[in-house]
Amino acid sequence: MMNKRVLITVLSILFLFLFLGIWKGYIVLNDVPPFILPPPEAVGQRFVALIANGTFIREGWVTLYTIILGFSIGSTMGFLAGYFSARSRTFEEIISPYVMVIQATPKVSLIPLFVIWFGLGMPSKLLLIILSAFFPVMVNTILGLRSIPEDYSNLMTVLKATERQRVLKLELPMATPLIMAGLKIAMVQSVIGAIVSEWMAGDRGLGYLLVYGSSLYDANLLMASILATTFLGLILYWSIEFVEKKLLFWHESKLAFTEGT
């Protein structure tokens, strides 16, 4: 078993080198000018340099901060909307047409409007991220709460559980796997929302660096910035997964994780 793991790791790393090799080879063979496609080592150097001079730390922090704020607000609202929808059909029927309309609208198309209303910067960015995070959390919260088998609820009735005990000791833990899945999607959507809104309406942040690089025809800066956004996305996604693994140690989907270690 161990040998197989080593083999997978080695092959996986080899794959990266193969990719970098093809990239470099293509440039050398076709004599591609660096302002169109810089070689991998130049992108790497630029990436390190932008971290060292503080640009990525500064701009990355702006993006990170916006994402965390927008994600927190959006997913909390999504959770509450989902919770009350699952509890009350009437509430769901009242809000669902509006939620559908918002969800059917490509959210990027709202940014120009936000810019007119709120100008460039934080408010426009936040609004887009909130809208992006809201829906997946809401839908999954409803699904999670509705898919609890009836006999669990019967058990709570037999034991004369109070409403509060029902929610805290049965419904929320039972719905957690699906709520976590919703939060993961919401996080990915939030990162996309942040980069796109910084691109269109930003005056700061990693998305803004992309616009800046594009206007300068600086492919090297662009690729280094893309790398930075990738890292940011990965770190955020992994933090959610980390929380998920801690919360859902008992869930089937984590079976291999707990028994393999």
Added chain:
Amino acid sequence: MSETVVRVKNVGRTFVSGDKKDRKEFIALEEVSFEVGRGEFVSLLGPSGCGKSTLLKIISGLLPATSGSVEITEQGNDKVPPFGFVFQDSVLLPWRTALDNALFPFEIMGKREKSDEKHVRELFALAKLVGFEESYPRQLSGGMKQRVSIVRALSYNPPILLMDEPFGALDAITRDNLNNVLLEIWESTRKTVIFVTHSISEAVYLSDRIIVMGTKPGRVLKDMKVTLPRPRNEDTKLSPEFYVYVRELREMLK
């Protein structure tokens, strides 16, 4: 018969579906009456659709009856019900260990004495679950999960045990094992048991009395005493008397 603790009187239950124009009524139970004495093991036996599970839910108060009444004379209170309920699925909380699941009722009822955990650990021994107290449900087999769920139902020591096809989802071998475990638990705790099943041999093997139910509408066909000697074991199933009961019931349910 010993003192009556559950009295089911002319219970009827009608389910209504559809809207005003296309109103459909389904009579699940009609004029069902029987009594259960203290310490008796009574099975409700019948094919699917005879309303036996519905009847058990009415007895437990999970469903209201459309007509008639259920009287339980054993004392519960506003926190503690006079019965424990075992469902068809084990309905264990997957984030709790077997022991924590069995202790769950105390957490809901808000009171747990030191002796309670001791009592639950004794039930674990009776259910042959020693060594699995700290296991999570996903680490247990179907049969073991159902045993934990029986322990949970008995944890707060209710005088009555209601069981809704508890072994219906298990394979035949596991089911035989659990029947024996249940008999052992019953012999040593002497609870009043109402046991819903569609298995003729299971009903004969376990019960003092069998309430045989028919369909369309769900009703009582016969109230049959089973006088096979106790304690019962695998040999009971090989006796000619056992077959007499099984044959008679099979005829009745044809």
